[in-house]
Amino acid sequence: MPLIDTLQDKLPDYPRALGILYLEAGADRLVAEITVRQDMSNGSNTIHGGAIMTFADTLGAVATIINIPRDKHTTTLESKTNFIGRAPVGTRLIGTATPLHRGRTTQIWETHIRTEDGKLIAKVTQTQLVM
Numbered sequence: 001m002p003l004i005d006t007l008q009d010k011l012p013d014y015p016r017a018l019g020i021l022y023l024e025a026g027a028d029r030l031v032a033e034i035t036v037r038q039d040m041s042n043g044s045n046t047i048h049g050g051a052i053m054t055f056a057d058t059l060g061a062v063a064t065i066i067n068i069p070r071d072k073h074t075t076t077l078e079s080k081t082n083f084i085g086r087a088p089v090g091t092r093l094i095g096t097a098t099p100l101h102r103g104r105t106t107q108i109w110e111t112h113i114r115t116e117d118g119k120l121i122a123k124v125t126q127t128q129l130v131m
Contacts, residue, residue, distance in 0.1 A: 007062055015058040018051060022062075023094075030063040030097040033116075036087050046086045047093070047121075052113055053081050056124035059097040060109035064128040067102055072130050077106070079126040085119055092116045105130050 003025045018040065024031035034055055042048040057076055064074040087093055094114050101108040106127055113122040 003066070015054055018055060018058075020055065020058060025062075025066060027067055028099065030059050030066065031094065032059055033092055033094050036089050036091045036093065038089050041089055046088050047091070049081070049083055052083070052087075052093075052122045053079065053124065055093070055095050056081065056097075056111040056113060056122065057126060059095050059111050060124070060126040060128060063097045063099070063109050064107045064130065067099070067107060068130050074107075074128045074130055077127040077129045079124060082123045083121075084123065085115075085121045087115060087121050093121060100125070103130075 007022050007025055018034050020032050020034055022032045036047045040047050040051040057079055061074055061076065068074065092115070094116060095111055097109045097111040099107065100110050106129055108125065108127050111124045112120060114120050
């Protein structure tokens with residue numbers, strides 16, 4: 001089974017509810033998309049910050065899982081989000097996670113969330129603990 005299909009099948013319920021669809025998966029880059037729905041909005045017809053953070057946190061965790069031995073697990077130690085733009089309901093968002101550090105006990109991933117036309121919506125840097 002291709003890696004992307006495996007990732008899609010193993011997505012936990014909470015991030016699965018966002019409708020994350022993986023587009024590209026490799027050791028150096030993970031790309032996925034979501035489409036902003038009304039139930040993800042903040043009451044102003046734009047995506048809620050928590051939905052952006054869930055999307056990015058999921059990408060950083062999955063990217064770490066791709067890069068660690070199968071008998072290891074990961075959890076987020078720290079996450080920092082810079083909210084830069086807005087994404088109205090109906091917007092397709094692309095998240096791209098790339099590594100800043102891949103160590104034995106921690107990994108640091110930077111995720112950029114952009115609209116499909118390239119407008120930056122958020123930048124997230126997170127540290128993952130490898131257990």
